[in-house]
Amino acid sequence: MKASALGPMESLSMTDRVENILREYLMDNGFKPGDSLPNETEIAQKLNVSRNVVREALSRLRMLGLIESRTRRGMIMAQPDLFAGIEKVMSPSILSHDNQKDLFELRLILEMGIAEFLFARKTDKDLEELEAIVNKQKGLKSLSREDEIEFHGKLYEMTGNDTFRRFQTLLFPVFDHVFKEYLDKGVHMDLPNPVSHADLFDVLKSGTAGQFRNAMYVHLTPYFTTTLKKEHS
Amino acid sequence: MKASALGPMESLSMTDRVENILREYLMDNGFKPGDSLPNETEIAQKLNVSRNVVREALSRLRMLGLIESRTRRGMIMAQPDLFAGIEKVMSPSILSHDNQKDLFELRLILEMGIAEFLFARKTDKDLEELEAIVNKQKGLKSLSREDEIEFHGKLYEMTGNDTFRRFQTLLFPVFDHVFKEYLDKGVHMDLPNPVSHADLFDVLKSGTAGQFRNAMYVHLTPYFTTTLKKEHS
DNA sequence: TAATTACATTTGTAGGACAAATAAACAAAC
DNA sequence: GTTTGTTTATTTGTCCTACAAATGTAATTA
Numbered sequence: 001m002k003a004s005a006l007g008p009m010e011s012l013s014m015t016d017r018v019e020n021i022l023r024e025y026l027m028d029n030g031f032k033p034g035d036s037l038p039n040e041t042e043i044a045q046k047l048n049v050s051r052n053v054v055r056e057a058l059s060r061l062r063m064l065g066l067i068e069s070r071t072r073r074g075m076i077m078a079q080p081d082l083f084a085g086i087e088k089v090m091s092p093s094i095l096s097h098d099n100q101k102d103l104f105e106l107r108l109i110l111e112m113g114i115a116e117f118l119f120a121r122k123t124d125k126d127l128e129e130l131e132a133i134v135n136k137q138k139g140l141k142s143l144s145r146e147d148e149i150e151f152h153g154k155l156y157e158m159t160g161n162d163t164f165r166r167f168q169t170l171l172f173p174v175f176d177h178v179f180k181e182y183l184d185k186g187v188h189m190d191l192p193n194p195v196s197h198a199d200l201f202d203v204l205k206s207g208t209a210g211q212f213r214n215a216m217y218v219h220l221t222p223y224f225t226t227t228l229k230k231e232h233s
Numbered sequence: 234m235k236a237s238a239l240g241p242m243e244s245l246s247m248t249d250r251v252e253n254i255l256r257e258y259l260m261d262n263g264f265k266p267g268d269s270l271p272n273e274t275e276i277a278q279k280l281n282v283s284r285n286v287v288r289e290a291l292s293r294l295r296m297l298g299l300i301e302s303r304t305r306r307g308m309i310m311a312q313p314d315l316f317a318g319i320e321k322v323m324s325p326s327i328l329s330h331d332n333q334k335d336l337f338e339l340r341l342i343l344e345m346g347i348a349e350f351l352f353a354r355k356t357d358k359d360l361e362e363l364e365a366i367v368n369k370q371k372g373l374k375s376l377s378r379e380d381e382i383e384f385h386g387k388l389y390e391m392t393g394n395d396t397f398r399r400f401q402t403l404l405f406p407v408f409d410h411v412f413k414e415y416l417d418k419g420v421h422m423d424l425p426n427p428v429s430h431a432d433l434f435d436v437l438k439s440g441t442a443g444q445f446r447n448a449m450y451v452h453l454t455p456y457f458t459t460t461l462k463k464e465h466s
Numbered sequence: 467t468a469a470t471t472a473c474a475t476t477t478g479t480a481g482g483a484c485a486a487a488t489a490a491a492c493a494a495a496c
Numbered sequence: 497g498t499t500t501g502t503t504t505a506t507t508t509g510t511c512c513t514a515c516a517a518a519t520g521t522a523a524t525t526a
Contacts, residue, residue: 015509031327053509055285066321072517073518081322082336085319089315094259105397108346109347109397110346116457117342209450282480284481285480286478302508306489306507
């Protein structure tokens with residue numbers, strides 16, 4: 001009764017509220033990495049909650065990399081790790097099937113979108129290393145999971161965008177899991193790919209970004225068709 | 234002294250360790266949403282730590298949406314929110330400049346990659362709504378931030394991938410912030426875009442995915458050049 | 467002045483207490 | 497016998513106190 005009279009968001013615990021307050025406090029006051037925070041007891045008094053509640057909230061911020069703390073030195077603002085939170089839930093065993101399918105598609109989208117950055121930032125050294133990977137795979141009849149990771153992983157690396165590379169690394173286990181499910185359901189993938197890794201390499205070396213985009217699409221066509229064929233909107 | 238003798242990762246607090254243990258426990262034992270967890274005191278006894286430590290760890294999992302808890306009912310596994318963690322650090326004021334630049338580019342990559350999904354899933358209703366947006370913008374001399382969001386946001390929506398849509402929404406504030414910085418540094422954007430929203434719409438309606446990819450690239454060229462020109466690798 | 471030592475402060479961890487909520491068991495009324 | 501109301505027990509949420517470990521600060525001494 002009292003709860004519903006106070007407002008609509010009454011499901012929030014003290015910890016939730018303190019967490020929000022602290023984050024807003026840090027952002028609104030322009031805290032930068034290295035800046036020191038008030039100590040725990042002070043925060044608790046100011047917010048009129050127990051130190052336990054404050055510590056639970058701070059524990060969350062610490063997990064996100066937003067703050068760091070050392071004995072006696074107190075707490076300081078830190079550079080948050082962009083993926084600290086997401087990497088802890090990025091697992092096929094706990095994500096919803098919808099989420100997994102979305103992430104499968106997200107990886108395809110990323111792969112299609114990197115062309116411009118590849119062509120803008122590729123170096124001769126990169127191309128040599130990629131060529132070595134391609135040559136190593138040339139004799140093989142079919143490519144293993146590791147072969148795929150090696151080739152495409154090198155591409156991500158060549159984009160010069162480390163956040164993008166990390167993000168893709170997070171995505172891969174889910175992508176792999178979803179695709180294995182497709183295979184188990186009878187999707188065929190054994191026909192030779194009309195655009196091989198070697199073809200992609202050639203385009204990357206001598207072609208244009210536009211050509212590469214189209215080549216990558218053909219290379220990924222099997223994946224696109226598996227995720228798009230089941231649609232019934 | 235004792236710490237360094239025990240191993241290399243001695244900077245972990247009890248809370249960090251318990252958090253890891255609990256997550257591994259949940260994943261390794263195939264916990265699914267709705268499954269109930271042992272209660273706090275039981276966990277504390279089993280792991281030989283205080284209930285405080287357990288609660289701090291659980292508080293983190295609760296923030297990620299991994300678990301939920303109600304009085305007396307105990308704790309249950311929940312469907313984690315993929316972006317619960319990342320959305321709390323996705324702010325221009327706290328992310329590193331490198332992260333911001335990477336995310337700026339990530340959004341460009343995403344925008345370039347959605348073509349196949351747009352063409353596979355577009356509906357007549359979607360096209361009508363997009364056309365309405367385009368017509369509304371036809372008379373305007375220059376497009377505002379909101380105009381851009383409206384058009385491109387509708388595109389994300391049309392991909393039929395909700396995770397992707399949410400991700401883009403998270404990305405936008407950072408994208409906008411980074412681009413404003415570019416503008417402040419003297420980058421010019423006032424020349425008329427050779428591929429307008431109306432042009433993109435026409436291609437989406439009557440063209441092919443490949444044509445759309447190329448059109449989108451031209452449309453985004455000003456953004457690409459700003460982020461690529463500063464490179465010096 | 468410089469080095470050392472003692473002190474004070476702050477986080478990390480432990481443990482106890484109780485309120486609120488509620489599931490389960492039980493009792494009562496029809 | 498079924499339904500309704502009541503009691504009870506359990507579990508989380510919050511508060512409090514205490515103390516160890518670490519370490520910055522100040523006092524003390526050579």
